[in-house]
Amino acid sequence: MGSTGIRAALTALALAAAMTATACGGGQTPAPATSGGVSGDVTVFAAASLTEAFTKIGKDFEAANPGTKVTFNFAGSSALATQITQGAPADVFAAASPATMKTVVDAGDAAGTPVVFVKNQLVIAVPKGNPKGITTLENLSKPDLKVALCAEQVPCGAAAKKALDTAGVKVTPVTLEQDVKAALSKVKLGEVDAALVYRTDAKAAAADVDGIEFPESATAINDYPVVALKDAPNKAGAEAFLAYLQSEPAKAVLTAAGFQSP
Amino acid sequence: MTVEHTQHPGAAAPPRRHGRRRIPFFLFLPAGLGLAFLVLPLVALLLRTPWGELTQHLAEPAILAALRLSLLTASLATVCCILLGVPLAWLLARVEFPGRRLARALITVPLVLPPVVGGVALLLLFGRRGLIGSWLDETFGFTLPFTTAGVVVAEAFVAMPFLVIAVEGALRGADTRYEEAAATLGAGRWTTFRRVTLPLVAPGIAAGAVLCWARALGEFGATITFAGNFPGRTQTMPLAVYLALETDLEAAIVLSLILLVVSVTILASLRDRWISSP
Numbered sequence: 001m002g003s004t005g006i007r008a009a010l011t012a013l014a015l016a017a018a019m020t021a022t023a024c025g026g027g028q029t030p031a032p033a034t035s036g037g038v039s040g041d042v043t044v045f046a047a048a049s050l051t052e053a054f055t056k057i058g059k060d061f062e063a064a065n066p067g068t069k070v071t072f073n074f075a076g077s078s079a080l081a082t083q084i085t086q087g088a089p090a091d092v093f094a095a096a097s098p099a100t101m102k103t104v105v106d107a108g109d110a111a112g113t114p115v116v117f118v119k120n121q122l123v124i125a126v127p128k129g130n131p132k133g134i135t136t137l138e139n140l141s142k143p144d145l146k147v148a149l150c151a152e153q154v155p156c157g158a159a160a161k162k163a164l165d166t167a168g169v170k171v172t173p174v175t176l177e178q179d180v181k182a183a184l185s186k187v188k189l190g191e192v193d194a195a196l197v198y199r200t201d202a203k204a205a206a207a208d209v210d211g212i213e214f215p216e217s218a219t220a221i222n223d224y225p226v227v228a229l230k231d232a233p234n235k236a237g238a239e240a241f242l243a244y245l246q247s248e249p250a251k252a253v254l255t256a257a258g259f260q261s262p
Numbered sequence: 263m264t265v266e267h268t269q270h271p272g273a274a275a276p277p278r279r280h281g282r283r284r285i286p287f288f289l290f291l292p293a294g295l296g297l298a299f300l301v302l303p304l305v306a307l308l309l310r311t312p313w314g315e316l317t318q319h320l321a322e323p324a325i326l327a328a329l330r331l332s333l334l335t336a337s338l339a340t341v342c343c344i345l346l347g348v349p350l351a352w353l354l355a356r357v358e359f360p361g362r363r364l365a366r367a368l369i370t371v372p373l374v375l376p377p378v379v380g381g382v383a384l385l386l387l388f389g390r391r392g393l394i395g396s397w398l399d400e401t402f403g404f405t406l407p408f409t410t411a412g413v414v415v416a417e418a419f420v421a422m423p424f425l426v427i428a429v430e431g432a433l434r435g436a437d438t439r440y441e442e443a444a445a446t447l448g449a450g451r452w453t454t455f456r457r458v459t460l461p462l463v464a465p466g467i468a469a470g471a472v473l474c475w476a477r478a479l480g481e482f483g484a485t486i487t488f489a490g491n492f493p494g495r496t497q498t499m500p501l502a503v504y505l506a507l508e509t510d511l512e513a514a515i516v517l518s519l520i521l522l523v524v525s526v527t528i529l530a531s532l533r534d535r536w537i538s539s540p
Contacts, residue, residue, distance in 0.1 A: 153508035175490025
């Protein structure tokens, strides 16, 4: 632990200048860090909705940077933010909303300014084949329809409220779920007829659910900010991972998962 | 909250002159550590509590609704657990039947199962598409998920093993000679069970019920998965705490503390009345 920490710190010192240069001057197309200077464990705390895309990106990053090992902690953004502000040893934090990122920045745990790397928007998730024939947001207000929304306290719930308010649609949900995956699983299990979830989540569950796009979701787009952390045990690794996120291969993975470029 | 086994009356322990009065001092260190381990997190919580906000939150109708729902559902779940769990414990302790060991192992499944998985399992049984749920829906147009009854079901599922295990332990510790004597004197099986067995294991039932109620009160995973989260209908205190944690740590602490104070108060008053502890 101690020696790894020292080695990481030395590596960080050695690479700090180069990385800063990459971060400042690189702009859109910094090459994936393949200098061989990055090594060791990189711990990434990421929002649950990034699970599929980041798992793939992590493997690609390890392949591009031999000697590195990316470990993920996927959970709700707010839970991750709490863990970080309470001192959890993480190198990178990727949140599903600027609000949760703000709590980490306000606590002084971020190194630098968070960068929005993708956007996500809502779709209506319905069971495969859309048995209730839902096509618009207004359809969700039908009284015989069971709808699951996320609770307002979590990002997908805040986005759902915004979209519904903008559309002037009043929905009485049967449940306010604690995160987007929970809302989605209620659709998968057939317990509800529809749920408002992110496009990426609907895409990841494409075998069981259909995602129906609706125009009002444009008013409630979620930004995903990412930042390196101040107390990162592997600062060089954190910077290299952030740089890799901006690379073309990583962007391709994120787009394939249903995310939009910022 | 220990499971107190009924002492064997008449079977007085042979007097042991040495080692009975002498306290093994080496137990103090682990005992003290154990106590600290259980109490210190609570102390940390208390130190972070914004006491000024306590009364303010207590006045919120949403919090009161969640608290009321929690107390109601946990109590109903405990009643269900007693009605079903005591006979089950009796069956396991007193009746030889094939598969008894398997049955005993199976009742501990809800203890091992992550509660969220328990919730999914309940959905697969009682849900709209579930084994029994689909029949309930088609025949009576009735569905359990997302209802207050669903909260009771989820809590009872998770909490019942605590009661069964406590009562079974008490039954096994109880002296069967009393039951035999009652039978010899002409008491029927039901009378024997009601007038002899039940009073013998009453402390075990009380201890089990307390454990069961406490577990039901704190239940989160199975409840939010099976019954969902809707204020006033299925949002119990632990669910409200979890969601408060998303935005406001202080509020979450205050809410947990309210739940804690209410439950400890109730348990303490019950303990004095029902559980004779030295």
